[in-house]
Amino acid sequence: MSGLFISIEGTDGSGKTTQIKLLEKYLKDKGFYVVCTREPGGNPISEKIREIIIDKENTGMTAVTEALLYAAARAQHVSNDIMPILNDGGIVISDRFLDSSLVYQGYARGLGIKTVKDINRYAVDGLEPDMTFFLRLKPQDGINRKKNQDKHELDRMESEDDKFHTMVYSGYMQLARRNKKRIHVIDALKSVEDIHAEIVGAIERLFKEKGI
Ligand code: TMP
16 A cells, blocks of 8 residues: 545644544554654644744745745645655545645635645645645634634634625635535534544545455
């Protein structure tokens, strides 16, 4: 087996972390070698880049700078963290991947999908998730969820206005429509158990398809 790459996407506060933990446990219980990671981040270099990106002090960051920083963090993540696990036959579950850049920088910031794909060509080196789950949550519901978490201070991206978050939401919906086979849209307002069951169902179908 040459490994399996799964990404989880969603607007802020859509419950990605909970679902990643549940999926990790499910797959580990089945005996798979599973590594969970996140973007931007996953290793010390990419985590440092993450700090720069989300720092609220960095108000003057241009959209291109932002897109390049996400791509730089991704380049390190792909070669340092993701590829070695896939080459070992493991399963990588990533909290966000290229789709986030296409939606946030390409669509919501207005750089365009093609520009963001071009910027990321060297970073992803042809890698695409085998399956992606988009936890769909109306933007304001997501921000309210985060605000209600104890002492959560909104970072630079979360502090964007409603218009930006609405663009992110519709960007994800467009991307999902264009990638029906890869991207599974799941209603994030469903119960944790129901969402997990949907994810497991789709993964099991993927295993069958791939003969795993
Ligand atoms: P997180 O809070 O889900 O960890 O993600 C950090 C923020 O970065 C979140 O607001 C989404 C944003 N983001 C982008 O804008 N582009 C990207 O390529 C990635 C990976 C995240």
